[in-house]
Amino acid sequence: MRFSVGIDLGGTNIKAGLVSELGEIIQDIITPTNADSGEKAIASRISHTICQLINRGNSFGVGLQDIAGIGIGAAGLIEPVEGVVHFSPNFAGWHDIPLAGLVQEDLAQNSTNCKISALPIVLENDGNAMAFGELCHGAGVNVRNLVSLTLGTGVGGGIVIDGSIFxxxxxxxxxxxxTIIxxxxxxxxxxxxxxxxxxVGRQYIIERTRRKIVAEGRYSSLEGNLNDLTPKMISDAAEKGDEVAVDIFVETGKCIGVALTSLAHILNPEMAIIGGGIADAGETLLFEPIRSxxxxxxxxxxxxxxxxxxxQLGNQAGLVGSAMLVFQN
Ligand SMILES: [Zn+2]
Structure with a gap:
């Protein structure tokens, strides 16, 4: 069995895992990104996490010789071959940062086992990595052409054509x-x-809920929570029949359905995979309005x-997808 290290580099946390080629996460670590600490400090934190995972792998019988490489997924405009982050919404001031190279340098300087620094590092956009994770081990297994949307603060996207990331x-x-709607x-x-x-970004879902209650004066069970609303609270209220909350998800589903209509006409994919926290609202609240x-x-x-x-992979899609990139290359 072969293994790889997958890293999901977010603005808040670095999620890292030692993953088998079957997509099983053998060990994982979450550590704060400290996004303002600069690229070298962040590369060093990533490299430290990689060493920790590889050391832990040893106690599970996974040796360095079993590890094929390291995959890193990050938001923004990424050059995968050179391993460069051209810019990233999570890291203000990053321009053309050779992240893969910085991680490799840090591994060479600081890992006790110098062979770790010889492992290849693949960098990829996080939306693409998630789509690839779902393709390899999630909802998209056996699918050749798919699109994926990850709903959160922003909306990430990925396209797979003939089994490869586009x-x-x-x-x-x-x-x-x-996509313009x-x-x-x-x-x-x-x-x-x-x-x-x-x-359909997190903030506007919250803002719209507030507006329906305050500006439009509609009754809602969420009235007492206007200052600390979350999409989860809105979907919980919707499940209990709160009409404002139900409307919010129907509208969100319609917006996604409009965007998917364009994608269906442009690409004619077999599947659209919707993930991220807001997708937890589920079949009736969100997916039925999208489909209709x-x-x-x-x-x-x-x-x-x-x-x-x-x-299907939930918040592990980025980590698993990044790890699987290693086997694709
Ligand atoms: Zn835009």
Whole structure:
């Protein structure tokens, strides 16, 4: 059995795991990213985590010779071959940071076993890594063409075509959160108007709930929680029949259905995988509205051939996907 190390480098935490080629996480570690500490400090924290995992692997009978490499997933514009982060929303001021090289240098300087630094490091956009994780060991097993959306503060995207991640000409492809769903819509964090992310990102879901209750004066069981609302609270209320909360998820589902209609027409994928915390709202609240909007809008063949399913790997998709990249290369 072969193994690899997968790293999901987020703005808040570094999640790392020693993963078998079957997608089983043998050991994992979560450590704070300290996003403001600079690229060298972050590379060093990643390298330290890698050494810890490899040492722990030893006690499970996984030797260095069994480890094929290291995969790192990070948000932003990533150059996978060179291992460079051109820019990242999680790390203000990062421009053209050779992250894979920095990690490798730190491993060479500090790992007690110098052979660790000889392991290949693959860097990938986190949305792409999640799509690849789901393809290898999640909802997309045996699927050749899929799109994936990860709903959170922002909306991550990934596209798999013929079993491989689609990068685009300069690795800036698959920014599915910036699919336009309203030509004169809300301002998005990217500077454009009407992007999917501007409608289904965490903050706007919360803001819209507040507005329905305060500005529109609708009754809701969430009235007492207006200052600390979370999508989870809104979905819990919706499950108990709160009408405002139900409307919020129906609207969110419709927005996603509109975006998927474009993707169904452009790519005709077999599957759309929806993950991230907001997807936990589940079948009735979220997935049925998505599917009915898609069915209403898309051409029959395009709608019928695209299954819309929930991600299976949960918040481990990025970690598992990053680890699997090593075996692809
Ligand atoms: Zn945008």
């Amino acid at each position: 990068h685009g000409s300069r690795n800036a492809g698959a920014e599915l959160g910036h 309203q030509s004169n819509g809300r301002l998005c964090g990217c500077g454009n108007y009407g992007c999917l992310e501007a409608y 909007e898609l069915k209403k809008r898309a051409m029959d063949t395009n709608a019928d051939s695209m299954r819309v399913v929930k991600a």
